[in-house]
Amino acid sequence: MTQATTGAAVPEIDQRAVEALLWTALPHAKGHRLVLVHGRYREGAPGAFTTRLVKDLAQDGEPEQRRVHVSHQSSVLGIVDAWQNHLAQHPDGSGGDVLVVTTDAPDTRPMPLDLRGQAIGRSLLTVDRVEIVKQRFGAVDVDPRIRRQLWLADALLAAEPPGGWPPVGSVLTLDAAMRALVHARIGLGDGVSTDAVPLDAEALLTWSRTPGGPARFATLQPEERAGLIDWLESAVGDSAPLLLALVQDGRGDDAMALGVVSAALTGPKTTADAALAVGALFGSGPFRPDVLRHYTRAVEGVLARWITQATAGGPRSAEARTRVLEVLEQADRLADRAGLREALADSSFLPSGFRARLRALATTLTPRPDQRAVTAAEAALHQVRSHHLANLLFPEQVQLAEMAVRLERWLTAPQPALASGSGAVGAAVRAHLGDWGWADRALNRLWAGDGAMDPHVNEAYRVVHEAARARRDHLDRQFAKALAIWTQHATTSQPEGAVVVEDVLRHIAAPLAAQRPPLILLLDGMSSAVAAQLGEELGAPRWTEAAPEAGRRAAAVAAIPSITTVSRATLLTGGLVTGGQSVEKDGFAAFWRRRRHEAVLFHKADLPGPAGHRLAPEIVTAIAGDGVVGVVLNTIDDALDHGQESSKGDWTVGSVRYLSELLDAARGQGRPVMLVADHGHVLDRTTEGPLTAQGVESARWRIGLPNEQPGDDEVHLAGPRVLEGGGSITALWREEKRYTPRKAGYHGGAALAEMTVPVLVLLPSAETLPPGWAVLSPEAVTPPWWHDASRTGATAAPQPAPASRPAARKTAEPARLDDAPTPLSLGAKVVDTGVYAAQKQFVRKGPERKAVAAVIDALLAADGTLSLAAVSAAAASSGGRAPRNAEFFVAALQRLLNVEGYPVLGLIDAGARVKLDITLLKDQFGVKA
Known part of the structure; x- marks a missing residue:
């Protein structure tokens, strides 16, 4: 005044x-x-x-x-x-x-x-209008720049909300005034005069899609619009003027979609025609190519954040997903209208760009791949994975592409062959669980396919599937021949190099019971492919996988024929018998009674609990007790028998009824768990009708006639392990064949998938590891072709060697002139430094130096990343016992290696894997490789 x-x-x-x-x-x-x-x-x-x-x-x-x-x-x-x-x-x-x-x-x-x-x-x-504005904001002083904006005071006075302006403190700054004005005038931002919610490109682009804000902006006086544009450009960046020009033209709804389409100017397929088409979409305005490119980057950055939010879950993920889809659908329509499909074929945002990348991958797939073809396929797969919509809209298509490329890698290896001699069958079932069953997993997923897929892509997948299926048939044929010979002589006492199904309890469950009585979960019909998937899901950090033999899971040979009444009863009783549930219950209790353990076995009807309880109280009580507990889970076998194959050929922990609850109960009681099958299964993969044959007893086996020669797809099995047909049956070895009407899957035949009995042992901690056993890391049990090295950096960690007696001391030989000292490894150099010695003073009862060195060397060999189990195995390989608790062991390593808090060693993937920053390690400890 x-x-x-x-x-x-x-x-x-x-x-x-x-x-x-x-x-x-x-x-x-x-x-x-x-x-x-x-x-x-x-x-x-x-x-x-x-x-x-x-x-x-x-x-x-x-x-x-x-x-x-x-x-x-x-x-x-x-x-x-x-x-x-x-x-x-x-x-x-x-x-x-x-x-x-x-x-x-x-x-x-x-x-x-x-x-x-x-x-x-x-x-x-x-x-004095500025003075009035200052008073309305409750300020004592005012930013001099406000006086230089001649239009601003009038605009602030005109835009003041009914409740008045919010107080801003002692000084009314230009930014506070502008933030309040854009919120009141056009609904942009929150009107708060702090930086808690900054105005950025995301806020401006989100605002452009609101129903009222852009329309209000268009009605402002020219001087005020120009002032807002100038300030928003300084606050948000160079994308603001172009966006606001579109809004002023009434095209706010299309603004983000236009930013996606303008990527046609920066892609490898940019042409003069594409540039003209983009210009026509934008119309008149300050739309120079450099401005458009900057605007495109801003839009893509915001879309990438929305996609991350949509895939991360949470209360706002659905809203973010809707926003993304609306923008990209608009962009696809604009691209069609402007004839920009080809120019945008490489778009990392448009759904059409994802489909183009899949087609590019399909062109690299071949039934007879070499290393060059695999390299090209992996590069194309990387492009598929890197598309921003891959995880949001197309996770199943990405998984299919991964399975196809995995089979390509498997096909580049030399044709596998069965070992000769008496140990062929045992070696074959171990190889099937450790390698060929993973190929079955990829084949099952690729067969299920995706009905919405491009037919050209589906055809490429079919070619890969048939090539891999032919290789698997070759292995099954070889196995059937070896099985026919082995069956004639193999007995429980003389298994000829194989673990037979009746010995699983004795060889695997009994050593576990000596430490802590286990929970034995028999998943009826679990094949090697299913075991591979479940084992991958049930790894660290919740469970520690272990096995009697270092570096591989245990696998047994099913009884013959590989049907439930034969092989399941044999497994649960520890002897070659046939029978139903009563035989299994009595035989299971008798087996453990002979080993001084009480035991109880539950079947499907025993599992459901009363209202409010998932499991029956008897099972919960038994798991909380001190006896051995067995549970038969029929989900897989029942589903296949009733024509209900799992979704996409997968079986997860959640899809096997009661499995998750039983695992949680066992872990809560500190019990080890043994997951075991009685036999595997094959899936129906043909539209052909059943074979016509005599003496059919089941889908995959029959009683042969005297002096009858088996067909090309059959094998004759006779011997002490054949418990039906008077000790002689004919079984199908080819997976695609059957004798009975169609179902989702079958068992009872002589294919590797049916005869291999997978065994997975899960420990709640390494403290229950039986003597002589080894911890299994994911790297050790996953075949090298399953993951490409560029994604995982995973190299199998050294495994503990079987204990042996110290060798007798030898007389020292004279040194030779050409003898040279063995160079120290990186791990040995680190633990030999003064820095490490200083760190060791702050870690009481820390791991031994040689264990720390072994872990560093294993991480170096694996490009810096290993699973918790692999780290434990590496520590044990130094000559000691595996750490009792992998998480505590890694925490001790962090205190030793993270000098002054620098993140030399850390956990990634929700604590499942350990990451070593090798460069930082060398810098902190002053060592060279």
């Missing part, structure tokens, strides 16, 4: 300006009720209103209400008359009524002195 100066332009005044003047003037009025203001009261503004003064003006601390009357006069005489009329209507002033007279009179000097004496300030006051 200042005195008016002669010749000043006559400002237009509204109610808010009057209120602001009163808030400043009335505290010093001392009973004066007349305010003279240089200006013109806005036409249509209220002539009388009530205002509330700020709290500290009222003696009682409450806001004071004053009634205000406004009159505009253009002469001194008019001012005098207005004041006299006011006095006549409010003679005593007890109501606190105030008269505000605005005037545009060119000269008020003749005004009577007594009238001037009645006026607040004894003069004609002028309106």
Whole structure:
């Protein structure tokens, strides 16, 4: 508030300006009720209103209400008359009524002195709009830049919300004023004057898709629009002017989609025609190619963040997914309209770009791949995975592509062959569990396919499937021949190099029981492919996998025929028998009783609990007790028998009924778990009808006629391990054949998938590891062709060697001139430094030096990344026992290696894997490789 100066332009005044003047003037009025203001009261503004003064003006601390009357006069005489009329209507002033007279009179000097004496300030006051704005924000001072923005004060006064501007502190800055203005005017941002929620490209692009904001922006006065654009460009970046130009043209809804389409200017297939097409989509405006490229990067950055939010889950993921799909669907429509499909074929955002990458992958697939073809396929797969929509919209298609490339890698290896001699069958089932069963897993997934897939891609997958299937058939044929020979002589006491199914309890479960009675989960029909998937899901950090033999899981040979009544009863009783549940229950208890353990076996009908309980109380009580507990889970076998194959050929922990609950119960009681099958299964993969044959007993085996020669797809099996047909049957070895009507899957035949009995042992901690056993890392049990090295960096960690007696001391031989000392490994160099010695002082009872060195060397060989189990195995390979608790062991390693808090060693993948920063390790300890 200042005195008016002669010749000043006559400002237009509204109610808010009057209120602001009163808030400043009335505290010093001392009973004066007349305010003279240089200006013109806005036409249509209220002539009388009530205002509330700020709290500290009222003696009682409450806001004071004053009634205000406004009159505009253009002469001194008019001012005098207005004041006299006011006095006549409010003679005593007890109501606190105030008269505000605005005037545009060119000269008020003749005004009577007594009238001037009645006026607040004894003069004609002028309106300083910036001062008014400052007051409205509750500030003491104002940023000088606000005064230089001539349009800003008027805009802030006009845009003030009904509840007033939020207080900003002692100084009203330009950024605070602009943030408040863009929120009030166009609904952008939150109107807060702090940096807690910054205005950035994401906020601006999100706003462009709101229903009302862009329309409100288009209605602003040109000067105010230009001012907002200038400030938003400084706050948000170079993408703001282009976006706001689109909004001003009424194209806010298309703004983000246009940013996706403008990527046609930066891709490898950019042409002059594409540039013209993009320009036509954008229309007129400041859309130079460099501006468009910058805008494209901003849009893609925001989309990438939305996609990450959509795939991460959480309360806002569905909203983010909807936003992404809306933008990309718009972009696809714009690309079609402009003829930009080819130019955008490499788009990392458009669904059409993902499909183009899949087609590019399909061109690299071949039934007879070499290393060059595999390299090309892996590069194409990397492009598929790197598409931004891969995990959001196309996870199944990505998985299919991965399975196809995995089979390509498997096909590049030399044709596998069965070992010869008496140990062929045992070697074959071990190889099937450790390698060929993983190929079955990929084949099952590739066969299931995806109905929405491009037919060209499906054809490429079919070619790979048939090539891999032919290799598997070759292995099954070889195995059938070896099985026929082995079956004639193999017995429980003389298994000829194989673990037979009746010995699984004795060889694997009994050593576990010596440490802590196990929970034995028999998954009826679990094949090697299913075991591979379950084992992958059940790894660290929750469980530690172990096996009697270092570096591989245990596998047994099923009884013959490989059906439930034969092989399951044989496994659970520990002897070659046939029978149903009563035989299994009695035989299971008798087996463990002979080994001084109480035991109980539960079948499907025993599992359901009462209302509110997933498991029956008897099972929960048994698991909490001290006896051996066995549970038969029929989910896989029952589903196949009833024509209900699992989704996409997969079996997860969650899809096997009761499995998750039983595992949790066992872990809660500190019990080891043995997952075992009684036999495997094959899936129906043909539309052909059943074979016509005599003596059919089941889908995959029959009783042969005397002197009958088996067909090309069959093998004759006879011997002490054949428990049906009087010791002689004919079984199918080819997976695609059957004798009975169609179902989802079958068992009872002589294929590797049916005859291999997988065994997985899960320990709650390494403390229950039986003597002589080894911890299994994921790297050790996964075939090298399953993952490409560029993704995992995984090299199998050294495994502990079987214990042996110390060798007798030999007489030292004289040193030779050409003898040279063995160079120290990186791990040995690290633990030999003074820095390591200093770190060791702060770690009480830490791991031995040689264990630390072995882990560092194993991580170096694996390009810095290993699973928790592999780290434990590496520590044990130094000559000691595997760490009891892998997590505690890694925590001790971190205290030793993370000098001054630098992240030399850490956990990734939700704590499942260990990551070593090799470069930082060398720097911190001052060593060289």
